[in-house]
Amino acid sequence: MMEGKMGKCEKCASETWSVVERLGTLETWRCESCGQEETVHVFDPANEPQLPVNLEPxxxxxxxxxxxxxxxxxxxxxxxxxxxxxxxxxxxxxxxxxxxxxxxxxxxxxxxxxxxxxxxxxxxxxxxxxxxxxxxxxxxxx
The missing domain is CATH 3.30.70 (Alpha-Beta Plaits)
Incomplete structure (x- = not known):
C-alpha cells in the first residue's frame, strides 16, 4: 500500500490515507484513522492515451x-x-x-x-x- 496526502477526511479530519486499489486511472484511498474510502480519478501525464494516427483534423x-x-x-x-x-x-x-x-x-x-x-x-x-x-x-x- 502507498501512503499519501489526499486532503482531510470528511468523516474524521485525518490527513493520512493509503491507496487500496487501482483500476486504470481510478484509485481508491482509505483513511488510516477511520477507514473511510474515496475513489478518485488520477491524471498521470506520463501515461496519456495515444491518439490514433488517422485522427480527423x-x-x-x-x-x-x-x-x-x-x-x-x-x-x-x-x-x-x-x-x-x-x-x-x-x-x-x-x-x-x-x-x-x-x-x-x-x-x-x-x-x-x-x-x-x-x-x-x-x-x-x-x-x-x-x-x-x-x-x-x-x-x-x-
Missing part, C-alpha cells in the same frame, strides 16, 4: 452574418450549435448588426462538411482555424 469555427438574420435564422443557429444555446437572441442580434464574430465551437472536418450548407443557408460566413488537439482535449469534445 479539428477546427475552431467562428461565424459572421453577412446580412441581418431573421428570428427564425437566429433560433435555428442556436439549436444547431451547442455553444450558442444559452446565448440570448438579443446578443446574437447585436453581433449580427455589428458584424461581430460569433464563436460556434470546435468541429471535425466531417462535421464541417455537414455544417457548411447550414451556415450558408443561414447567411453566415465561417472562418475555420485548425487547432492542435491533445488527448485530454479530444475526450472533452466528445
Amino acid at each position: 479539428v477546427c475552431r469555427i467562428v461565424g459572421r452574418w453577412i446580412s441581418r438574420p431573421s428570428t427564425q435564422q437566429m433560433s435555428e443557429i442556436q439549436a444547431s450549435f451547442p455553444a450558442l444555446r444559452n446565448v440570448p437572441i438579443s446578443t446574437l442580434l447585436h453581433k449580427a448588426i455589428a458584424q461581430s464574430d460569433i464563436e460556434l465551437g470546435r468541429f471535425t472536418e466531417s462535421e464541417m462538411r455537414n455544417l457548411r450548407p447550414l451556415l450558408h443557408r443561414l447567411g453566415l460566413t465561417a472562418t475555420e482555424t485548425p487547432i492542435a488537439v491533445k488527448p485530454h482535449d479530444y475526450h472533452r469534445m466528445a
Whole structure:
C-alpha cells in the first residue's frame, strides 16, 4: 500500500490515507484513522492515451452574418450549435448588426462538411482555424 496526502477526511479530519486499489486511472484511498474510502480519478501525464494516427483534423469555427438574420435564422443557429444555446437572441442580434464574430465551437472536418450548407443557408460566413488537439482535449469534445 502507498501512503499519501489526499486532503482531510470528511468523516474524521485525518490527513493520512493509503491507496487500496487501482483500476486504470481510478484509485481508491482509505483513511488510516477511520477507514473511510474515496475513489478518485488520477491524471498521470506520463501515461496519456495515444491518439490514433488517422485522427480527423479539428477546427475552431467562428461565424459572421453577412446580412441581418431573421428570428427564425437566429433560433435555428442556436439549436444547431451547442455553444450558442444559452446565448440570448438579443446578443446574437447585436453581433449580427455589428458584424461581430460569433464563436460556434470546435468541429471535425466531417462535421464541417455537414455544417457548411447550414451556415450558408443561414447567411453566415465561417472562418475555420485548425487547432492542435491533445488527448485530454479530444475526450472533452466528445
